[in-house]
Amino acid sequence: MGVTDPAGAARGYRPSATMPFGAEFRRQASRRRTQLALGFMVLLPLIILVAFQFNSGGDDDNGNNEFASLVDLATSGGLNFTLFSIFVSASFLLVVVVALFCGDTVASEASWGSLRYLLAIPVPRARLLTVKLVVALAYSGLALLLLAGTALAAGTLRYGWSPLRSTVAAELEPGEGLLRLLAVLGYLAVVLLAVAGLAFLLSVITDAALGAVGGAVLLWILSSILDQITALGALRDFLPTHFSTAWLGLLSTPVQTDDVVRGCISAISYATLFWGLAFWRFTRKDITS
């Protein structure tokens, strides 16, 4: 027996040593959906690249908006190609991926029934949530980096290392352009924290992984729709999606940080609120799954 622990625990047990980050990271890495999601992040830029190869001229009628300009400029260099890849995935794909990583993590354990065994180890509840959250965020960040990294590598190999161009500003030298691109990625990561928070809260509330992921995406889409209704006026500023495209301002010269900063405030506030609720709920609830 040899119980020496003052808290009466089994030999070798320390609450702070339970559920190590690496163990949870491997646990998630073994999952097919993690592999598929990350794989798709690598695949998407390549698909876009191939699609551009097929589109040899033809009609240039992409409408007259900033999307058209990004499409037109996408093949002008690796940086622009990366920008385009980010642009097409920012509004939906990345939202789904982040919701998947953050919404699935607790709910899937609950649905498998393995959550109660983790808690009976016992992994302290706050620690379990913290590790789960950090790992989910790590995978979300990894997905973002994989997407941008693949696009940058593939785009640079195919289209060369050219300045970053956009219709909103003068062209930026590659070095400066790369910095701007990193800033865009950073801002996107911050905006997606709101999705991460929402999905994580739902993940804690429900035992159905699909419900958590779908619910987060659904609410995100709802917020986007409400944001289109200009009649809502200043109330729109409070929607989590309102500032989701503010990263375009990072491409202009001088950099427009006004909306970026407000977007950061909005996203961080929402994320903190949702995570706070998730911890508050999970550390008190009865696990019935």
Added chain:
Amino acid sequence: MRSPSPAAWFRRALPTRRRAIAAAVVVVLLAAAVTWAVWAQGSGVRTESAMLTVRSGPAGDQPVDLDTTFYLPTDASSGRKVPAVLLAHGFGGTKESVRSDAEEFAGRGYAVLTWTARGFGRSGGEIHLDSPDYEVRDAQRLLDWLAARPEVRTDGAGDPKVGVVGGSYGGGLALLLAAQDRRVDAIVPMITWNDLSRAFLPESTGGAPTEGVFKKGWAGLFFGGGGNVGTGPAGLSGGTAAQPQGAPASAGPPSPAPGAGPGTGPGGAPAGAADPSCGRFAADVCAAYLRIATTGRADQAAVDLLRRSSPAGVLNRISAPTLLVQGEADTLFPLGEADANARGIAAAGTPVRVAWFTGGHDGGAGPRSDSDRVKFLTVQWLDHYVKGAGDPPGDDFTWSRIAGFDALDRGLVATGFRAADYPGLAGDARREVAVAGPAQPIANPPNGSPAAISSVPFAGGLASLLDGVAGDVPGQHARFESAPLTDAVDVAGAPTVTLRAASPTGEAVLFVKLYDVDPDGAATLPNGLVAPVRLTGLPQRVQDARPVTVTLPGIVRRVEAGHQLRLVVASSDQAYTTPAQPTVYTVAVDGAVSLPTVSGEPIPTTATVWRWVLAGLLAAIAIGLVVIVAVVRRRHRRQDRSVHPEYAGTPLAVRRLRKEYADGFVAVSNVDFEVHPGQVVGLLGPNGAGKTTTLRVLMGLTQPTAGEIYVFGRRLVPGSPVLSRIGALVEGPGFLPHLSGLENLRAYWRATGRPAGDAHFDEALEIAGLGDSVQRKIKNYSHGMRQRLAIAQAMLGLPELLVLDEPTDGLDPPQIAEMRRVLQRYATDGRAVLVSSHLLAEVEQTCTHAVVVNKGRIVASGPVEEIVGESPSVLFDVTDPVAARAVLDRLHGVRVLPESDGQLVVDTNGTARSDVVAELVRAGIGVDRVVPRRRLEDAFLALVGENSRGSGDR
């Protein structure tokens, strides 16, 4: 539970109190948001609409009806007088165009008088273009009216405290009224003219308006279409103001639709003014326009008429402090008009402040930040000079530059700048950029067609997007380009350039424009501004030509490093009248373009505030996290680490456990039992008796409502470290389906953070007995395989207390028998096992002790034999059952139970079996067999009663 108390009913009706609180918070937040949204629209303003008849004209005796609306703050009265604002609308508008601005001023404590200028809407009279005898005199009479209002503060009898605000046509009126009437205390003229003749007949080498080039595009719009030309920066006289319900229909044209101009206004139009070529224009104005438009040249009479409607000649009479707001995107009244006004008024010693914004007649109200700045400046100006509140606004110069597109609403974004002194259009420094190119011949197209496009009047906010549309016609323009700039230049003011021109006719009309060309070759004409010049006395050959200096319209633009400047001299422009005769000019440019620059500092925007908010938010989150972690740590240290001496050696002691769910259902109550080392305790009860709830509490998954659980003397709460000494299988296996059995066990053990050597994988796997299947994925396992793996997982690390919930579920009989042996073997070396089951045989065969629960309560507990021995019934096999029955009935307390097949089942009720047998034998009845009913079924049924309904059905 059959008669729930009202309180319990109430608890059930509300899902949970927490949820109710959360819902209430959401409702309150929503209500607050809606209230706030509605509140922002409501304002304490009352209005009076009236048709006032004033007398004006050269002799002041011609009556005219003016359609007015008077806005008053609701708290204004004769006892609480307020200052006034006379708010004039733009050309083609009506008093309704300035409605929202009027309401805003009124909301800020001003009495606001708006009126529809003569010749527009429902007002009578004809358009005299802000003539001092007509429109200006009308406004003087309105000042009289204001002075007579008891609510309006006055400087003296008949002299109201009043500021005059207006954009374009209204701005011109403000200047002319201030020059004509000294009662005006302050004016804010926006996007307006200094000299109307120069505005419509510009000449950029300094020529007189009679030599000017006719701006036919704008003039035609004014005269023919009219439209709401006065869109000011702060939304002043904006044509978008919604027509309020029940308000008199505005007869003025709200949109620049051709044919809907001032000429078509019904209502107060005099019957005699039905000349279709003049509409509601006064005859002299109409005649002058027709003369100019026909020839493209202005005669002196026409210029004199336009000059009369211009502040240019009367600026020295203005004593009211003046805030001049001018638009950069304005091809009608460019920055030079405000510059001339500022110089003229400042020369008289009157305080003047100048502000440029990125809108104008082409650019509209400009970006939000710009209109906010203009609104702020206007209110600050009026508050100080009219209301007498606030510090002196000073005379620093503010301007702004388009910085790009807004990422959110795709609008433009402007950056504001500030400089201490107004430098004028010449800037406070100049930068010379050499442009080069050979002398080039350019053709003047007959009748000015095809013509280059520089700007499209009324394109509104689109104007700056039309930079891309601007185009020159091949053969009709000459280009002179600079080398790429080595560094960026912030141009603010009017660039100048020197050119030479030759013409076979001795005359030339040329348009000089300065493009910003990016490295890709895309050329941008800032705000579509061009400098028209009319040169006379030109030689045949360009070598002989005399250099002339052309002052281009004022612009604000940052020319990036690497961009080129392109000076274009064109022979035609769609917006202007050009000579009809085809000619070929030759033009050459000497030297450099001189670019004025102004050094200023950026105006801090709200972005700075938000940055602080963001920093504060992050700091608050960081502090909050630190506090929470500290509190949790502290609580953790204070955790009860004492050992209950009574239970120190007891693997499990449950004391008065009670679990009541949120809906009032009591799952278990008063549950008391102990598990000692070496015991295999069976928790026996029908489905729903509360076994699983007890185990859930035991595993720290559920919070008990009352009672305690001690594990080796340590109080057990969710997450107690002592849980690590318990191995459990609760409510079936829980595995990651995509991993193999072995990987699952390893993943589980990794999550415990304990040394791998302590896991005893081999023993556990042996118990599971899965063989090679342990390498297969869990999702391919049968129910029994999962169950065995789950038991193996519970045994990992050989915990001192093993808790198994229905362990034999899904196992076949040989496996059950094996499991029985495993459990009995396990409960040695001081270890103990707690097994829950609803199967009596299993408990009877496996366990040393049993705890029988029913309906959430313990009905019996103790060694299995004891519980079984408690069975009071005995089966008698007798020769004469009838006689035996009679005998037994006589025995006190002994009861014969309903029997079958001639057997007697007797409840001896404490009477010794030997006594009963003796009594029967004494009565001559042969006793074949006496079988004590030892089957647990009886015991179980006796203990829990015959009712087979589970406690979940209660």
